Amino acid sequence: MSRFTVDAGRREPGTVPRRGRETSRWTRTRTRLTAAGVLLAGLALPLTNPTPAAAADAGTYAYVANEDSDNVSVIDTATNTVTTTIPLGGPGGGDAPVAVAVSPASARAYTANERSDNVSVIDTATNTVTTTVPLGGPGVGDAPVAVAVSPDGTRVYTANQGSDSVSVIDTTLAPPAVIATVLLLPTGGDAPVGVAVSPDGTRVYTINQFSDNVSVIDTTLAPPAVIATVTVGGPGADFPRGVAVSPDGTRVYTANFDPDTVSVIDTTLAPPAVIDTVPVGNGPVAVAVGPDGTRVYTANRNSNSVSVIDTTLAPPTVIDTVGGVGDLPVAVAVSPDGNRVYTANNLSRNVSVIDTTLAPPAVIDTVPLGGNTFPRGVAVGAFPAIAVAACPPGQFVTGGGAELTGPPPSNFVSKPVDGTPNTWQVSLTNPTDQTITVRPYAVCSTVQQPLR
Structure with a gap:
C-alpha cells in the first residue's frame, strides 16, 4: 500500500x-x-x-450535478454515501448545473450551468466554489450542457447547445477565463450536447444532436478550429446524445438515442470515420469507456438499464445488460480502476452503483440524493x-x-x-x-x- x-x-x-x-x-x-x-x-x-x-475524508469521489437544486452532491465511493453538498447558486452563481467533469491533476471539478451560461469551478480539496467563469451568453456561450477537461487540467471545454459553439477556458489564468470560442454551425455542427477530449489533449469531440454528427476540433491550432465532421447513426434523425474517447485515443464512441445504437469512430483514419455500429438498449443518452478501453457502457434512458460493450470483439458487441438501475438514467461514469460504474438517475433522484467485477455485472447499491435534485451529470475521480x-x-x-x-x-x-x-x-x-x-x-x- x-x-x-x-x-x-x-x-x-x-x-x-x-x-x-x-x-x-x-x-x-x-x-x-x-x-x-x-x-x-x-x-x-x-x-x-x-x-x-x-472538507472530505480519504477516498475516491463521485461528483453529481443536480439541475433543479443548483448544487453538486459529493459521494464517497468507499461508503456510497453523500458526504457533502456544494451550493452553486446565488448572485453570479451557477443556475441549472447539467454536467460535471473532474480533474485530479489540478484538484478541480467543473460544472456546466445551462441557465446561467457559466461554469462553476470547485476546489475538490475543500469542496467549495472558488470562482464562476462566464461564457458570454447568447451567440457565444449560450446554454452550456456538457463539459470536459484536458488531461493536464489546463483547459476546460463546454458544449453550448444554444449558440452551437464550444467555449475554451484557460484554467491557468487567475481567475480562469474563456480564451476562445469555436463556432460549429459553419462546419455543420448543430446543437452540441456532449464533449470529450483526447488523451493527449490535441483533439476535442462534440456530439451534435440536430445534425447527427461529431465535430472534430484541433486544439493545437491558434485559435482551435474544426478540422473534420463525422456523420453518426443511420438514415433519418438519430439525436445522438453522448460521446466518449478511448484511453489510447484511437476510438470515439457516440450514444445514438433514436436508433438505439453506439457508433464507433476510428480516429486514425484521414478523415476519421465510423467503422462499426453496435445495437444497445432503449434510448442511450450517455456513454463512458473503462480505463483499459476494453469495455464501453451506455446509460439507456428509456429502459432503465446499462449496456456493456466488449470492444475486443470483432465487431464490438453488447455482452451484458444491467437492469435495476434507477429511473431515467441520463449520465454514466466509470471509476479510475474500472471496478465500478455509476449512473445519475434523473427521476428517482439517486445514483446507481454497478460492480463490474461480478459475472454478470450488477447493481450493488443505490445512493439517494433527496430533495428536488434531479441529477443530470456524474463524474468520478481519485485525487492526490x-x-x-x-x-x-x-x-x-x-x-x-x-x-x-x-x-x-x-x-x-x-x-x-x-x-x-x-x-x-x-x-x-x-x-x-x-x-x-x-x-x-x-x-x-x-x-x-x-x-x-
Missing part, C-alpha cells in the same frame, strides 16, 4: 527551520486516493486557521494527497513548499491556496509502496508581498 506520513512537529512563528526560513505552524493534512486508487494515510494536526468548509500550512494571524504567505523524505513523488504541485491569502498547499501522488514523509511549510512575513 502506498503511504504518506506527515511530520506532526510544530515550530512557533519566528523560529528558524532547518532550511533557514521563517515558517508557519503545521496545519491539518487531508488525504485522498492516488490516481491508481491506493489509500493514503493522513494525520490531523493543530490548526492556526479555520478548517476549510466541507493534499497538505496545507498556514501563517500565524497577522502574517502573510510570501512563499511555501514541502520537505520530503522517501522516494520521489509524482504530480507534485506547490502553490498558495485559492482565496485564502495566508495559506500554502502542496499536493502529490505516491507511485510506490514505500512511505513518503511530507513536511509542508509556508514562508511568512508581516508585510504582504508579491509571491515569489
Whole structure:
C-alpha cells in the first residue's frame, strides 16, 4: 500500500527551520486516493486557521450535478454515501448545473450551468466554489450542457447547445477565463450536447444532436478550429446524445438515442470515420469507456438499464445488460480502476452503483440524493494527497513548499491556496509502496508581498 506520513512537529512563528526560513505552524493534512486508487494515510494536526468548509475524508469521489437544486452532491465511493453538498447558486452563481467533469491533476471539478451560461469551478480539496467563469451568453456561450477537461487540467471545454459553439477556458489564468470560442454551425455542427477530449489533449469531440454528427476540433491550432465532421447513426434523425474517447485515443464512441445504437469512430483514419455500429438498449443518452478501453457502457434512458460493450470483439458487441438501475438514467461514469460504474438517475433522484467485477455485472447499491435534485451529470475521480500550512494571524504567505523524505513523488504541485491569502498547499501522488514523509511549510512575513 502506498503511504504518506506527515511530520506532526510544530515550530512557533519566528523560529528558524532547518532550511533557514521563517515558517508557519503545521496545519491539518487531508488525504485522498492516488490516481491508481491506493489509500493514503493522513494525520490531523493543530490548526492556526479555520478548517476549510466541507472538507472530505480519504477516498475516491463521485461528483453529481443536480439541475433543479443548483448544487453538486459529493459521494464517497468507499461508503456510497453523500458526504457533502456544494451550493452553486446565488448572485453570479451557477443556475441549472447539467454536467460535471473532474480533474485530479489540478484538484478541480467543473460544472456546466445551462441557465446561467457559466461554469462553476470547485476546489475538490475543500469542496467549495472558488470562482464562476462566464461564457458570454447568447451567440457565444449560450446554454452550456456538457463539459470536459484536458488531461493536464489546463483547459476546460463546454458544449453550448444554444449558440452551437464550444467555449475554451484557460484554467491557468487567475481567475480562469474563456480564451476562445469555436463556432460549429459553419462546419455543420448543430446543437452540441456532449464533449470529450483526447488523451493527449490535441483533439476535442462534440456530439451534435440536430445534425447527427461529431465535430472534430484541433486544439493545437491558434485559435482551435474544426478540422473534420463525422456523420453518426443511420438514415433519418438519430439525436445522438453522448460521446466518449478511448484511453489510447484511437476510438470515439457516440450514444445514438433514436436508433438505439453506439457508433464507433476510428480516429486514425484521414478523415476519421465510423467503422462499426453496435445495437444497445432503449434510448442511450450517455456513454463512458473503462480505463483499459476494453469495455464501453451506455446509460439507456428509456429502459432503465446499462449496456456493456466488449470492444475486443470483432465487431464490438453488447455482452451484458444491467437492469435495476434507477429511473431515467441520463449520465454514466466509470471509476479510475474500472471496478465500478455509476449512473445519475434523473427521476428517482439517486445514483446507481454497478460492480463490474461480478459475472454478470450488477447493481450493488443505490445512493439517494433527496430533495428536488434531479441529477443530470456524474463524474468520478481519485485525487492526490493534499497538505496545507498556514501563517500565524497577522502574517502573510510570501512563499511555501514541502520537505520530503522517501522516494520521489509524482504530480507534485506547490502553490498558495485559492482565496485564502495566508495559506500554502502542496499536493502529490505516491507511485510506490514505500512511505513518503511530507513536511509542508509556508514562508511568512508581516508585510504582504508579491509571491515569489
